[in-house]
Amino acid sequence: xxxxxxxxxxxxxxxxxxxxxxxxxxxxxxxxxSTGGFLKVGSTTLLIGVENHQVEEVLGYLRETCKARKxxxxxxxxxxxxxxxxxxQPVEVKVGGAxxxxxxxxxxxxx
Ligand code: 2BA
Numbered sequence: 001x002x003x004x005x006x007x008x009x010x011x012x013x014x015x016x017x018x019x020x021x022x023x024x025x026x027x028x029x030x031x032x033x034s035t036g037g038f039l040k041v042g043s044t045t046l047l048i049g050v051e052n053h054q055v056e057e058v059l060g061y062l063r064e065t066c067k068a069r070k071x072x073x074x075x076x077x078x079x080x081x082x083x084x085x086x087x088x089q090p091v092e093v094k095v096g097g098a099x100x101x102x103x104x105x106x107x108x109x110x111x
Pocket of ligand 1: 009035036037038039040041043093094095096097098099
């Protein structure tokens with residue numbers, strides 16, 4: 001059996017629709033709470049174990065349900081400078097749809 005582990009980092013707003021799609025189609029998933037290293041806001045990481053022939057199907061569900069969104073980030077003011085020297089302007093950052101890693105599983109057991 002050729003098993004893959006799909007690790008998908010998705011935005012919290014998209015998770016319920018994605019999980020519904022997966023479960024309706026008999027695909028199991030584990031949901032983990034996560035935090036993005038850059039924005040430091042909450043996200044959800046799903047562990048999805050599937051056979052190789054189901055990978056494209058899962059990618060399809062991810063594309064259908066995970067939307068790209070824009071967020072404004074305000075860079076930190078430079079330390080040790082007067083406020084007039086550096087007034088931080090919000091910068092727009094595009095987040096998502098989903099960040100996906102697909103990993104070969106050497107062995108899969110349920111004991
Ligand atoms: P965050 O690290 O919070 O990043 C959120 C968004 O900020 C990213 O969206 C990207 O558009 C932007 N960004 C990240 N690092 C940046 C930087 N050094 N300079 C400028 N902009 C930056 P996405 O690329 O859609 O990533 C969404 C989330 O997926 C990330 O949240 C992180 O939790 C995860 N992720 C992305 N790339 C990853 C990687 N190579 N390894 C592990 N996790 C990753």
